[in-house]
Amino acid sequence: MAQETPGLPEQQSTQASPIKQILNFLSSMQLGIILLLLLAVISVFATTQEMNTAISSIYTSWWFVGIMAFTALNLLLCTIERIGPLTRQAFQPKREMTADGIKKMQINRVIKVKSPGDEPLASVQQIFKSNGLQTTVQETSEGITLFGERGKFGYFGSIVTHLSLLLILLGAMYGALTGYETRNGGMSGDNFFVTQGNWRADIGEVRMVFEKDPTVRPRVYSDVTITRNGKVIKEGTVSINDPLRFEGTSIYHSTFLWISQVNITDPATGTVEELKFFEGDRYFLQDKGVQFESLAFFPDFTMAAGGRPTSKSYNPNRPVLAYRITINGQQEPWDLLELNEPATLETPNGPVEITLTGFENAAVYSIAKNLGRPILFIGAVLMVIGLYMSFFLFPRRFWATFDAKTSSLVVGGRGYRNRLGVEQIMERIESEIRNREGE
Amino acid sequence: MNNVGLAFYILSLCFYFSAAVIFLIDLTASEKQLLPIARILLIIGFITLTLLMIGRSVVYRYIPLYTFHETLLFFAWVATIVLLVLERAYHFRAIYYFATPLLFGFLFFAFFFTPASVDLWPELRSIWLFAHILTVIVAYGTFAVAFVVSGMYLLVDNHLKKKNFSSLISKLPSLDILDYYNYKLVSVGFFLLTISIFLGAMWAQHVWGALWRWEHKEIWSGITWIIYAAYLHTRLMSGWQGRKVAMLNTLGFATVLFNYVIVRFFLTGGLHQFY
Numbered sequence: 139m140a141q142e143t144p145g146l147p148e149q150q151s152t153q154a155s156p157i158k159q160i161l162n163f164l165s166s167m168q169l170g171i172i173l174l175l176l177l178a179v180i181s182v183f184a185t186t187q188e189m190n191t192a193i194s195s196i197y198t199s200w201w202f203v204g205i206m207a208f209t210a211l212n213l214l215l216c217t218i219e220r221i222g223p224l225t226r227q228a229f230q231p232k233r234e235m236t237a238d239g240i241k242k243m244q245i246n247r248v249i250k251v252k253s254p255g256d257e258p259l260a261s262v263q264q265i266f267k268s269n270g271l272q273t274t275v276q277e278t279s280e281g282i283t284l285f286g287e288r289g290k291f292g293y294f295g296s297i298v299t300h301l302s303l304l305l306i307l308l309g310a311m312y313g314a315l316t317g318y319e320t321r322n323g324g325m326s327g328d329n330f331f332v333t334q335g336n337w338r339a340d341i342g343e344v345r346m347v348f349e350k351d352p353t354v355r356p357r358v359y360s361d362v363t364i365t366r367n368g369k370v371i372k373e374g375t376v377s378i379n380d381p382l383r384f385e386g387t388s389i390y391h392s393t394f395l396w397i398s399q400v401n402i403t404d405p406a407t408g409t410v411e412e413l414k415f416f417e418g419d420r421y422f423l424q425d426k427g428v429q430f431e432s433l434a435f436f437p438d439f440t441m442a443a444g445g446r447p448t449s450k451s452y453n454p455n456r457p458v459l460a461y462r463i464t465i466n467g468q469q470e471p472w473d474l475l476e477l478n479e480p481a482t483l484e485t486p487n488g489p490v491e492i493t494l495t496g497f498e499n500a501a502v503y504s505i506a507k508n509l510g511r512p513i514l515f516i517g518a519v520l521m522v523i524g525l526y527m528s529f530f531l532f533p534r535r536f537w538a539t540f541d542a543k544t545s546s547l548v549v550g551g552r553g554y555r556n557r558l559g560v561e562q563i564m565e566r567i568e569s570e571i572r573n574r575e576g577e
Numbered sequence: 578m579n580n581v582g583l584a585f586y587i588l589s590l591c592f593y594f595s596a597a598v599i600f601l602i603d604l605t606a607s608e609k610q611l612l613p614i615a616r617i618l619l620i621i622g623f624i625t626l627t628l629l630m631i632g633r634s635v636v637y638r639y640i641p642l643y644t645f646h647e648t649l650l651f652f653a654w655v656a657t658i659v660l661l662v663l664e665r666a667y668h669f670r671a672i673y674y675f676a677t678p679l680l681f682g683f684l685f686f687a688f689f690f691t692p693a694s695v696d697l698w699p700e701l702r703s704i705w706l707f708a709h710i711l712t713v714i715v716a717y718g719t720f721a722v723a724f725v726v727s728g729m730y731l732l733v734d735n736h737l738k739k740k741n742f743s744s745l746i747s748k749l750p751s752l753d754i755l756d757y758y759n760y761k762l763v764s765v766g767f768f769l770l771t772i773s774i775f776l777g778a779m780w781a782q783h784v785w786g787a788l789w790r791w792e793h794k795e796i797w798s799g800i801t802w803i804i805y806a807a808y809l810h811t812r813l814m815s816g817w818q819g820r821k822v823a824m825l826n827t828l829g830f831a832t833v834l835f836n837y838v839i840v841r842f843f844l845t846g847g848l849h850q851f852y
Contacts, residue, residue, distance in 0.1 A: 170810070174803045174806060177803065185840075189792065296814075319787060351696055378784065390784065511788075521771060521775075522775070528764075528813075530768075558757040
């Protein structure tokens with residue numbers, strides 16, 4: 139009967155199960171770096187595209203979201219894998235150390251002392267404390283070891299940072315799944331309905347408050363009432379930097395528009411049409427076969443160099459509407475309409491009189507519901523804490539013992555990712571010990 | 578203010594230029610001890626620059642961080658503080674040799690952009706925005722000095738590989754020390770860049786209702802963040818040190834410059850069109 143041939147001990151110990159191998163791969167830092175750099179390279183390419191194209195074809199594509207999901211998985215597995223070892227490293231340090239053990243450390247000093255025994259170690263304990271180290275004294279059969287440490291929470295910096303990144307990704311996903319973003323607005327008396335949120339907004343007064351310098355964009359305040367099924371759920375004023383918030387939804391003032399009030403009069407019949415035009419609006423005068431198009435409104439009109447109409451300021455000192463008419467598909471050159479100064483248009487079906495009778499403003503809103511915002515905020519704060527722990531709380535440990543064989547103090551130190559930092563502290567400790575020894 | 582401001586600007590330029598030239602002479606001429614003189618000139622230049630920025634703040638009634646000209650001045654100002662801190666905390670004087678010419682370059686670059694003030698739109702008058710710009714420029718200033726340290730590392734490394742032990746090398750710190758300073762500077766810059774991105778997102782959320790709008794400036798800030806994150810990860814977790822991370826740091830600073838200058842002028846638009 140053939141005997142089962144066992145593998146070599148080395149082979150047995152290194153062969154991990156396929157699942158373990160996959161997990162190791164998914165949690166590896168190499169994969170994390172590759173995914174991050176891949177995201178960076180794709181983003182570089184995306185910036186060569188037009189922004190909206192990039193958003194629709196790259197940033198919201200399944201494969202880009204997939205890479206981000208893999209990055210999140212990598213972060214999660216990596217974090218889980220490291221929590222145990224790091225906790226042990228932080229809270230279960232080896233406090234006892236022999237003189238030979240300390241001498242084997244990369245950073246160590248052997249300092250001859252005059253008085254043998256516990257006295258030099260007591261002195262070192264004070265020096266450790268003055269360098270901010272929490273000290274403990276360990277007595278073993280081989281002697282006394284003085285142990286000092288500081289910054290143990292620095293071990294968890296990377297864990298906190300990774301968790302914060304996961305929270306940010308989670309918050310972004312939750313916000314995207316449960317929220318929405320849209321734009322809407324109007325002038326005083328208008329209303330609009332937001333189907334995603336099943337509520338209606340009625341716009342009350344829209345008022346403009348000018349800055350001291352009239353060339354600076356004025357502030358626009360608009361009163362808004364939010365109702366659902368006829369019941370008021372929120373009322374308030376929306377302005378720049380001051381949105382209206384309700385049910386996790388925010389209405390932000392995005393910008394404002396000028397609206398021209400124009401009267402079109404038929405001299406033959408005396409009928410007057412009172413119309414309101416946004417910039418770019420068109421109106422077809424059926425009976426005259428003419429199309430009127432509002433091009434731009436200038437509150438403080440002037441003619442710039444090169445015959446280009448412009449506005450000197452936002453103050454309505456000289457309101458002018460630039461317009462254009464199209465007769466039988468043939469565009470006429472643009473012309474200007476001053477406030478309360480009628481202009482007569484000659485059309486194939488007789489003259490028509492147009493007058494700019496006034497103007498008003500419309501508010502444009504960005505409406506967003508983002509329930510993931512608190513999660514994102516916690517993630518951001520956690521990340522700042524995590525990075526602080528990683529970079530500025532560097533864990534350091536020092537050991538000292540008296541070597542009776544050589545009548546010397548043996549001091550050694552170890553740091554977590556900061557050898558030079560430990561070296562600097564060691565130099566300070568050494569110099570203080572030598573000072574006390576009178577060297 | 579225009580003439581007085583221009584005079585202070587020219588004075589700052591002159592002091593930084595003189596300091597840069599004298600530092601370079603000190604570096605290349607082994608027998609001369611000109612470093613203290615150059616250092617004093619740099620400090621006078623720094624004081625002049627500080628007065629210029631204080632003057633702008635008083636006259637224009639805002640902290641001068643909002644136009645490209647102003648950010649360049651602030652960039653040079655912050656980087657000078659980083660140099661002074663490095664000297665004070667680590668006695669790292671050799672950084673002056675290479676960093677001062679770069680700072681002069683940034684100051685001189687500001688000459689090509691209008692020093693006129695800007696009328697802040699209401700939405701720009703926000704403490705979040707101010708904190709966002711402040712932290713990002715401080716981060717960029719720190720990255721600039723880290724880039725210089727990487728350059729110094731590569732220079733020393735090349736000389737040592739060729740067994741060229743010139744007097745120039747004797748004036749520079751060891752590779753280990755340079756690597757350590759590099760790491761410290763990048764970690765401070767990365768910390769500030771992260772805070773800045775969050776502050777910018779919070780400002781955008783507060784004003785426009787969107788934390789992230791996939792704008793070029795945002796994307797390139799993300800790319801810069803990723804490259805410096807890769808630097809820190811490879812250094813801390815994979816034990817990469819020295820030449821490889823110095824080159825990665827150089828790439829990181831290239832993205833900083835790209836975002837700061839190229840994106841500003843060639844990929845403009847959106848909410849970051851002013852900076």
